[in-house]
Amino acid sequence: MRRHWPQVLRTPVGIVGIALLTILLLLAVLAPLLWGDRATATDTGDILSGPSSQHWAGTDDLGRDIFFRTLVATRLSIVLTLLATALGVGLGLLLGLAPLLLPRRLGRIMVAFLNVLLGFPSLLMVLFLAVILGVSTSSAVLAIGVAIASPFARLVHTLGAGIAERDYVAAARISGVNPVRVIVRHVLPNVAEPLVVNATVTASSVLLAFGGLSFLGIGVQPPQYDWGRLMQDGLGSIYTNPLAALLPGIAFVVTGLAFNLTGEAAAGTFGAKSRSRSRWTSPAAPVTVRPSGSGDEEHARVADVLDVRDLHVSFPGPEGPISPVRGVSLTLRTGEAVGVVGESGSGKSMTALAVAQLLEEPGRVTAERLTFCETDLQAGARSDHDALLGTSLAVVFQDPMSSLNPVMRIGSQLVEAARRHQGLTRQEASDRAVDRLRAVHLADPERRARQHPHEFSGGMRQRTMIAMGLMGTPRLIVADEPTTALDMTVQRQVLDLLQETRRDHGTAILLISHDVSVVSSVCDRVLVMYAGRIVEDLPSADLRTKARHPYTRALIGAVPDMATDLDAPLTTIPGQPVDPRNVPDGCAYAARCPLATERCRQDDPVLVADAIGSVACWHADVALDVRIEEEAR
Ligand SMILES: Nc1ncnc2c1ncn2[C@@H]1O[C@H](COP(=O)(O)OP(=O)(O)OP(=O)(O)O)[C@@H](O)[C@H]1O
Numbered sequence: 001m002r003r004h005w006p007q008v009l010r011t012p013v014g015i016v017g018i019a020l021l022t023i024l025l026l027l028a029v030l031a032p033l034l035w036g037d038r039a040t041a042t043d044t045g046d047i048l049s050g051p052s053s054q055h056w057a058g059t060d061d062l063g064r065d066i067f068f069r070t071l072v073a074t075r076l077s078i079v080l081t082l083l084a085t086a087l088g089v090g091l092g093l094l095l096g097l098a099p100l101l102l103p104r105r106l107g108r109i110m111v112a113f114l115n116v117l118l119g120f121p122s123l124l125m126v127l128f129l130a131v132i133l134g135v136s137t138s139s140a141v142l143a144i145g146v147a148i149a150s151p152f153a154r155l156v157h158t159l160g161a162g163i164a165e166r167d168y169v170a171a172a173r174i175s176g177v178n179p180v181r182v183i184v185r186h187v188l189p190n191v192a193e194p195l196v197v198n199a200t201v202t203a204s205s206v207l208l209a210f211g212g213l214s215f216l217g218i219g220v221q222p223p224q225y226d227w228g229r230l231m232q233d234g235l236g237s238i239y240t241n242p243l244a245a246l247l248p249g250i251a252f253v254v255t256g257l258a259f260n261l262t263g264e265a266a267a268g269t270f271g272a273k274s275r276s277r278s279r280w281t282s283p284a285a286p287v288t289v290r291p292s293g294s295g296d297e298e299h300a301r302v303a304d305v306l307d308v309r310d311l312h313v314s315f316p317g318p319e320g321p322i323s324p325v326r327g328v329s330l331t332l333r334t335g336e337a338v339g340v341v342g343e344s345g346s347g348k349s350m351t352a353l354a355v356a357q358l359l360e361e362p363g364r365v366t367a368e369r370l371t372f373c374e375t376d377l378q379a380g381a382r383s384d385h386d387a388l389l390g391t392s393l394a395v396v397f398q399d400p401m402s403s404l405n406p407v408m409r410i411g412s413q414l415v416e417a418a419r420r421h422q423g424l425t426r427q428e429a430s431d432r433a434v435d436r437l438r439a440v441h442l443a444d445p446e447r448r449a450r451q452h453p454h455e456f457s458g459g460m461r462q463r464t465m466i467a468m469g470l471m472g473t474p475r476l477i478v479a480d481e482p483t484t485a486l487d488m489t490v491q492r493q494v495l496d497l498l499q500e501t502r503r504d505h506g507t508a509i510l511l512i513s514h515d516v517s518v519v520s521s522v523c524d525r526v527l528v529m530y531a532g533r534i535v536e537d538l539p540s541a542d543l544r545t546k547a548r549h550p551y552t553r554a555l556i557g558a559v560p561d562m563a564t565d566l567d568a569p570l571t572t573i574p575g576q577p578v579d580p581r582n583v584p585d586g587c588a589y590a591a592r593c594p595l596a597t598e599r600c601r602q603d604d605p606v607l608v609a610d611a612i613g614s615v616a617c618w619h620a621d622v623a624l625d626v627r628i629e630e631e632a633r
Pocket residue numbers: 315322324342343344345346347348349350351514580
């Protein structure tokens with residue numbers, strides 16, 4: 001944001017706004033010192049006079065100089081405006097952020113409360129509070145501050161809630177960072193720009209509101225005076241000396257204009273910056289990572305990194321629970337790479353999130369067994385597992401925009417992760433961050449560590465996230481669509497990097513992808529998911545020749561290869577994937593399967609192991625050539 005303010009000064013609107021504000025602030029500081037005495041000096045021989053060479057704007061009923069009084073009133077008018085704005089913004093921040101910190105239900109109540117407050121028109125609220133709190137300057141500040149707090153709180157909440165859903169915030173929260181720190185470090189910096197712009201514009205409304213209260217006699221009380229008070233005093237002589245009321249009126253207009261123009265220019269500049277930044281980063285790719293720890297030798301002794309039995313994920317739905325994952329079992333051994341493929345909605349990501357303990361409420365995870373590095377993740381408190389997950393599990397997500405904090409330097413993000421989980425000093429963590437950036441083949445890592453995510457290409461961001469995972473030595477990297485949206489060359493580099501990590505550190509990899517060819521090029525085994533279940537598990541090497549489930553064969557058939565006729569339409573799988581809200585009886589694939597029989601529609605086949613792998617199909621023994629013929633028909 002600091003970078004953007006000089007930009008504001010490059011726009012004509014910004015120049016005028018900031019010049020006016022500077023003059024007003026100078027007046028606020030200097031006018032009482034220079035002209036304080038002249039503004040209060042009474043001259044009973046010259047009361048309620050019109051403009052003259054001695055009194056440019058005439059005098060009031062005690063013969064005081066209206067011109068100097070208006071100049072001197074700048075300080076009180078602006079100080080009160082800033083005080084009420086600061087109070088409103090502070091309260092708004094508290095009220096707007098509270099729902100993000102409170103338990104979900106309490107947060108909802110808080111949001112409902114905010115909505116009710118918003119139903120009151122601000123000006124009515126100010127008048128109501130000013131009368132209730134009593135007539136004084138401080139009650140007027142309080143009344144205006146409270147009245148502007150609710151719209152500001154609503155803005156803070158809306159912007160904050162959007163950021164709080166990003167992967168890097170979720171990862172920080174779930175890996176045990178104090179919620180207040182998450183807000184201060186990750187949420188607020190990302191919403192600061194629109195909030196500052198909004199606060200600037202709000203200041204002009206506050207100025208008006210204050211002037212209004214003083215004008216009505218329920219704001220600033222004599223002997224103090226602000227522009228509103230001066231306007232009221234000048235009203236009595238409006239026909240003999242219109243300047244008495246007009247001059248403070250002009251002061252209102254100029255000050256309101258200064259706040260508004262500055263706010264408008266800032267909004268334009270920040271808006272343009274944000275838009276250009278999102279264009280710049282949008283083609284990129286993934287990631288959010290739980291950073292990792294060390295201890296390769298000890299790791300190597302443990303064979304099964306991950307052991308999952310009968311995993312279920314469910315969400316509450318209007319007509320009963322929705323289960324996108326329905327009894328998944330899988331095992332990953334040290335250094336093993338397992339791919340999970342399936343159409344969109346088959347439950348791949350939900351399985352990964354459940355395994356990584358990243359699924360948030362209201363999602364519910366149950367399993368007969370869920371063991372990571374020999375630790376039962378279902379036993380004991382969540383906080384007991386944070387250290388293990390934080391040091392041994394890295395998760396690489398797909399969404400580029402939400403995976404790295406856009407306002408933090410790359411180096412700081414790596415350092416923060418390592419310091420939290422490995423207890424390194426800042427210097428040690430910085431050195432390691434540079435070293436890890438080098439390890440993922442980023443050129444000039446020292447310079448890169450000082451840059452922000454928007455200065456990186458998609459592939460570089462993705463490698464950065466893998467570097468974050470490598471701040472220690474993860475036992476498992478869960479990579480959810482890590483190469484989607486990357487071009488073939490960068491995709492290859494990222495996949496090679498995963499392979500290198502696996503080879504050098506014995507890290508197991510769970511790679512999720514739509515792309516059968518990506519998975520089969522990296523993984524030892526492939527799990528095929530359909531409707532929340534694994535329907536086939538087989539070695540990658542056998543995928544093209546020995547797959548037996550009709551769904552696996554259909555997925556392979558949908559991947560074009562060198563022999564594909566480019567003039568013919570691409571092969572697709574007929575029908576629609578199963579909606580988890582409405583899973584049919586029997587085999588979930590039956591409605592789309594060319595081999596389906598009555599038995600398939602009634603009885604759900606279970607996964608049966610054999611010499612090749614495992615398959616859940618009543619027709620798994622039908623010879624492959626017969627199957628291909630059937631499918632072709
Ligand atoms: N909060 C939720 N409430 C109810 N259902 C949900 C919720 N989140 C996800 N689902 C459902 O879970 C199912 C599985 O989603 P998941 O993201 O695991 O699919 P996927 O196989 O990873 O798909 P993709 O490849 O598109 O990411 C989807 O049908 C989705 O609608």
